Amino acid sequence: MPHGRNRQICLAHHPTGFPTEDNFALLETAVPEPKEGEMLCRTIYLSLDPYMRGRMNPGPSYAPGVELGHVMGGATVSQVVRSRLPHYDEGDLVLSANGWQEFALSDGEGVRKLDPTIAPISTALGVLGMPGHTAYVGLLDHGRPKAGETVVVSAASGAVGAIVGQLAKLEGCRVVGIAGRQEKCDYVVSELGFDVCVSHHRDDLSEALHAACPDGIDVYFENVGGKVFDAVLPLLNTFARVPVCGRIANYNTTHPPTGPDRVPQLMGLTLVRRITFKGFIIFDHMDRFPTFFEYVSARIHDGTLKYREDLVDGIENTVPAFQGLLRGENFGKLLVRFGDDPTKT
Amino acid sequence: MPHGRNRQICLAHHPTGFPTEDNFALLETAVPEPKEGEMLCRTIYLSLDPYMRGRMNPGPSYAPGVELGHVMGGATVSQVVRSRLPHYDEGDLVLSANGWQEFALSDGEGVRKLDPTIAPISTALGVLGMPGHTAYVGLLDHGRPKAGETVVVSAASGAVGAIVGQLAKLEGCRVVGIAGRQEKCDYVVSELGFDVCVSHHRDDLSEALHAACPDGIDVYFENVGGKVFDAVLPLLNTFARVPVCGRIANYNTTHPPTGPDRVPQLMGLTLVRRITFKGFIIFDHMDRFPTFFEYVSARIHDGTLKYREDLVDGIENTVPAFQGLLRGENFGKLLVRFGDDPTKT
Numbered sequence: 001m002p003h004g005r006n007r008q009i010c011l012a013h014h015p016t017g018f019p020t021e022d023n024f025a026l027l028e029t030a031v032p033e034p035k036e037g038e039m040l041c042r043t044i045y046l047s048l049d050p051y052m053r054g055r056m057n058p059g060p061s062y063a064p065g066v067e068l069g070h071v072m073g074g075a076t077v078s079q080v081v082r083s084r085l086p087h088y089d090e091g092d093l094v095l096s097a098n099g100w101q102e103f104a105l106s107d108g109e110g111v112r113k114l115d116p117t118i119a120p121i122s123t124a125l126g127v128l129g130m131p132g133h134t135a136y137v138g139l140l141d142h143g144r145p146k147a148g149e150t151v152v153v154s155a156a157s158g159a160v161g162a163i164v165g166q167l168a169k170l171e172g173c174r175v176v177g178i179a180g181r182q183e184k185c186d187y188v189v190s191e192l193g194f195d196v197c198v199s200h201h202r203d204d205l206s207e208a209l210h211a212a213c214p215d216g217i218d219v220y221f222e223n224v225g226g227k228v229f230d231a232v233l234p235l236l237n238t239f240a241r242v243p244v245c246g247r248i249a250n251y252n253t254t255h256p257p258t259g260p261d262r263v264p265q266l267m268g269l270t271l272v273r274r275i276t277f278k279g280f281i282i283f284d285h286m287d288r289f290p291t292f293f294e295y296v297s298a299r300i301h302d303g304t305l306k307y308r309e310d311l312v313d314g315i316e317n318t319v320p321a322f323q324g325l326l327r328g329e330n331f332g333k334l335l336v337r338f339g340d341d342p343t344k345t
Numbered sequence: 346m347p348h349g350r351n352r353q354i355c356l357a358h359h360p361t362g363f364p365t366e367d368n369f370a371l372l373e374t375a376v377p378e379p380k381e382g383e384m385l386c387r388t389i390y391l392s393l394d395p396y397m398r399g400r401m402n403p404g405p406s407y408a409p410g411v412e413l414g415h416v417m418g419g420a421t422v423s424q425v426v427r428s429r430l431p432h433y434d435e436g437d438l439v440l441s442a443n444g445w446q447e448f449a450l451s452d453g454e455g456v457r458k459l460d461p462t463i464a465p466i467s468t469a470l471g472v473l474g475m476p477g478h479t480a481y482v483g484l485l486d487h488g489r490p491k492a493g494e495t496v497v498v499s500a501a502s503g504a505v506g507a508i509v510g511q512l513a514k515l516e517g518c519r520v521v522g523i524a525g526r527q528e529k530c531d532y533v534v535s536e537l538g539f540d541v542c543v544s545h546h547r548d549d550l551s552e553a554l555h556a557a558c559p560d561g562i563d564v565y566f567e568n569v570g571g572k573v574f575d576a577v578l579p580l581l582n583t584f585a586r587v588p589v590c591g592r593i594a595n596y597n598t599t600h601p602p603t604g605p606d607r608v609p610q611l612m613g614l615t616l617v618r619r620i621t622f623k624g625f626i627i628f629d630h631m632d633r634f635p636t637f638f639e640y641v642s643a644r645i646h647d648g649t650l651k652y653r654e655d656l657v658d659g660i661e662n663t664v665p666a667f668q669g670l671l672r673g674e675n676f677g678k679l680l681v682r683f684g685d686d687p688t689k690t
């Protein structure tokens with residue numbers, strides 16, 4: 001058994017605003033032994049995702065929060081170390097939910113075996129996993145883009161946004177990304193094939209977005225909230241659809257922004273322009289996973305769809321990596337590698 | 346020709362905030378003569394509706410505003426006085442758009458003949474017209490209520506709200522109305538069959554609404570905005586649907602309310618509870634008119650659906666009646682009778 005110890009990151013305190021290192025504790029425990037009906041899995045890749053910020057709060061978000069002193073949750077690509085569970089053998093590669101720790105027991109619930117011949121196993125946490133599935137359902141089922149329409153995607157170089165924009169191009173739309181630093185904007189256009197990408201760091205964001213969307217916006221895929229949302233609103237066309245997937249700009253705010261209160265204005269716009277705002281969470285749409293997987297894996301395989309991963313090594317770098325995610329420092333799907341990927345050695 | 350004169354109410358000034366008598370001018374002109382391809386119609390009933398407030402503003406709402414010096418628009422039930430148009434004869438009763446005047450010419454576009462044996466002709470402006478159609482599409486197509494769910498309707502005794510609530514009862518829902526004065530609340534429960542009706546005049550509106558909705562709110566049919574919307578928001582269930590039909594509480598505001606800005610909070614709730622806010626306007630759903638008409642007229646005929654009209658007499662009382670509408674003083678569908686209804690004499 002490697003090391004004989006299990007390093008775990010637990011939630012020590014609920015963050016107030018932006019999470020700090022002090023909010024977490026790195027503990028070492030013994031690697032547990034699987035009982036009959038369990039298996040022990042070794043974490044290879046941990047997925048870091050914006051939704052995790054909500055789980056650090058004391059109240060429930062759309063799922064219960066992590067309790068103080070408990071290991072932070074999260075999806076992982078893992079390898080079976082020892083199995084006392086039918087159908088799982090030592091060495092199997094699986095998508096599981098080990099959380100922020102090097103080893104975890106599992107009874108097999110929610111676990112899926114991975115086939116490394118389809119795609120690199122890390123993609124089960126990104127383009128072929130929850131972020132890709134989110135992009136597919138959010139854009140196609142909720143955004144319902146039509147050829148020739150303008151689709152705007154925030155966090156355009158991120159794990160979800162990059163797929164949203166590429167899927168919208170395949171639907172025949174004009175696709176405008178919004179991202180942060182210039183190299184992300186360049187990547188979104190030159191590598192992913194978006195028509196334009198506007199940096200949200202620009203002082204003239206509203207004007208630049210307006211110029212990028214001469215025919216207004218028919219679908220806005222909302223990942224960020226904040227000033228990007230504000231720049232999008234006046235450009236929304238009649239019958240616009242706004243799938244609300246995330247709002248990372250607001251996750252760490254401790255007080256609502258100062259007034260005026262724009263809720264009446266927003267609802268007035270909703271009425272006059274017949275806009276649909278639709279919050280969604282991918283766990284409600286697991287029935288669409290097979291269709292998504294078939295569609296996207298074929299296009300990953302033939303190179304139509306591209307993806308990018310941002311890989312950080314070592315469990316001890318998890319918290320700084322998560323902080324960077326909240327600041328938009330990652331470039332592509334953020335993964336932390338806790339241990340060797342046997343398909344790469 | 347009765348009187349030989351045509352009284353008309355024109356928009357004299359764009360209102361700032363609440364419309365005043367001074368914003369309008371009552372003019373007398375000659376009754377016009379129809380040319381070949383036209384007919385002259387005499388207004389019997391004018392419909393007064395909240396959307397008209399938007400038409401008084403200088404900018405376009407979802408339809409162009411009324412120009413200064415022009416006659417205020419509006420749907421009417423009229424009688425053909427002289428016809429030089431095929432298929433229309435003197436004495437025919439029609440749904441038309443005479444606006445706020447006693448006589449108007451028409452080329453027949455958008456005009457529909459009325460059959461007084463189906464229902465009283467005034468219902469073409471209410472339960473069997475635009476308000477009823479709005480209620481039907483907004484509730485059934487956008488609200489999609491399921492049996493056992495809780496549906497909340499604001500402006501519950503109004504032309505739209507009263508039908509929404511009754512339709513929701515027919516779908517097997519728990520129906521909670523929100524209305525103003527006590528006699529309206531009593532009517533909504535005892536006559537229309539809502540389960541509960543809460544007055545928005547209560548200081549403890551939020552608590553009272555919470556008590557009336559022990560299982561939360563699955564569909565909120567939004568007619569009013571303002572403090573009622575605020576009381577509804579925290580009670581919205583996961584997967585709630587909010588058809589946004591009107592927001593009369595905000596139509597006369599000249600400044601947005603003071604902060605904090607609750608837009609981020611609203612979008613956060615939208616995401617976490619997977620809520621759908623959908624603005625709609627009935628003119629986009631004319632394809633649903635036949636289905637609506639068949640369903641509702643049958644239930645008016647057999648007494649399943651009830652309606653109430655608030656009738657004001659005389660064109661000179663139109664502006665005060667419209668002001669009363671904006672204050673919630675009318676009780677039922679507000680109509681102004683400009684001249685004799687030949688089906689009632």
